[in-house]
Amino acid sequence: MRLALLLLVATSCAREERIFKEPVKLGGQTVSADTLNNGRVAYLQNCRACHGDNGDGKGPAALAMRPPPRNFTQGSFKFAGVLDQKLPRDEDLVRIVRQGLHGTGMLGWEVPDQKLLEIIQYIKTLSPKWQEDDAVGVAVTIAPDPWKEAKREEAVARGKVLYHGFAQCLGCHPGYATKQEIYDAGKATLGSGTTDFRDHMYLPEIKDSEYGVKILPPDFLFNELRSVNRDTELPDLYRILVAGVTGAAMPAWNPMTLPNKEADIWALAYYVRSLTLLKGTPGAEELHQKLASQNDFVPPPEAAQ
Ligand code: HEC
Numbered sequence: 576m577r578l579a580l581l582l583l584v585a586t587s588c589a590r591e592e593r594i595f596k597e598p599v600k601l602g603g604q605t606v607s608a609d610t611l612n613n614g615r616v617a618y619l620q621n622c623r624a625c626h627g628d629n630g631d632g633k634g635p636a637a638l639a640m641r642p643p644p645r646n647f648t649q650g651s652f653k654f655a656g657v658l659d660q661k662l663p664r665d666e667d668l669v670r671i672v673r674q675g676l677h678g679t680g681m682l683g684w685e686v687p688d689q690k691l692l693e694i695i696q697y698i699k700t701l702s703p704k705w706q707e708d709d710a711v712g713v714a715v716t717i718a719p720d721p722w723k724e725a726k727r728e729e730a731v732a733r734g735k736v737l738y739h740g741f742a743q744c745l746g747c748h749p750g751y752a753t754k755q756e757i758y759d760a761g762k763a764t765l766g767s768g769t770t771d772f773r774d775h776m777y778l779p780e781i782k783d784s785e786y787g788v789k790i791l792p793p794d795f796l797f798n799e800l801r802s803v804n805r806d807t808e809l810p811d812l813y814r815i816l817v818a819g820v821t822g823a824a825m826p827a828w829n830p831m832t833l834p835n836k837e838a839d840i841w842a843l844a845y846y847v848r849s850l851t852l853l854k855g856t857p858g859a860e861e862l863h864q865k866l867a868s869q870n871d872f873v874p875p876p877e878a879a880q
């Protein structure tokens with residue numbers, strides 16, 4: 576009994592003792608011991624409940640939370656918004672914490688600026704990945720929008736064809752077009768249309784992730800998008816398309832691999848936004864009705880060759 580008590584005291588002291596005495600190089604910056612010690616205290620006050628004492632995502636409030644809080648010891652971030660699926664820059668982490676991740680337990684937190692920057696440095700001590708050279712990514716450059724409001728409809732139409740054709744977004748996300756439209760989209764952008772449709776193609780397809788859970792890609796007519804904010808919706812979509820969602824099956828799209836490069840990323844963003852704008856309106860139900868009541872698809876004779 577006494578031994579158990581002593582052990583308990585010893586382990587809780589060990590945890591208290593996670594004190595930094597020297598500066599540490601993290602993500603290419605040298606961070607002072609004071610910053611890290613302050614960051615640790617602020618982390619325990621603000622983030623521990625979900626992200627856990629040790630940053631492993633197993634805090635007392637994390638039980639049964641879906642998606643689960645990030646395990647910072649893994650050094651993997653979904654919404655960094657940088658190229659090559661690397662680690663986020665400080666400004667990316669600030670954006671994530673300030674705006675929150677919609678539809679998850681990660682709300683937008685109002686920690687004072689200075690404290691937040693200290694917390695961010697502290698989080699980087701939790702995974703050795705932050706000490707590797709060139710671990711931090713380069714920000715996605717958001718190219719100028721070639722469509723703008725005047726050509727919005729054209730952009731949406733182009734995005735719809737890419738979504739169901741060239742980019743095959745409907746392999747994971749739901750399809751939002753009839754089988755005939757999907758066939759035509761493939762023919763227009765890939766040279767041949769598919770006649771082989773996945774089962775339940777109007778529902779998302781559950782995917783494995785690196786985060787210990789399977790993830791259902793969003794249905795844009797119904798789900799909230801984690802990193803996409805109402806007042807910056809189009810650029811946020813552009814960023815997530817080019818950056819991808821690291822560790823969660825959502826690929827990163829290099830604009831150079833699309834037929835019309837950046838203009839096509841923008842077109843996809845416009846198309847996704849046209850769907851999110853239908854959310855909660857009768858238009859969403861109408862689209863479902865149209866897809867549910869479409870005629871049987873008869874592959875054109877050319878498809879058999
Ligand atoms: C109420 C629970 C809760 C609290 C408190 C909380 N978070 Fe989170 N956090 C989450 C959840 C849940 C996720 C995972 C969301 C996902 O996977 O889509 C997350 C994810 C994150 C991510 C990962 C983002 C990415 O791109 O992968 C960061 C960074 C983060 N939180 C920082 C913080 C910081 C800093 C604090 C304290 C100021 C904090 N969180 C407080 C629940 C919480």
Ligand code: HEC
Pocket residue numbers: 653738742743744745746747748782790791792793799800801802803812815816820823824825826828843847
């Ligand atoms: C291989 C599967 C896969 C493909 C292909 C795919 N996605 Fe995703 N996508 C996902 C998953 C999984 C998520 C959810 C990530 C999460 O929340 O953890 C996602 C999330 C998203 C999000 C939401 C980001 C946020 O902030 O919540 C958007 C927007 C998106 N995808 C658009 C697209 C578009 C457009 C395409 C085609 C160009 C596409 N996706 C292709 C799997 C895929």
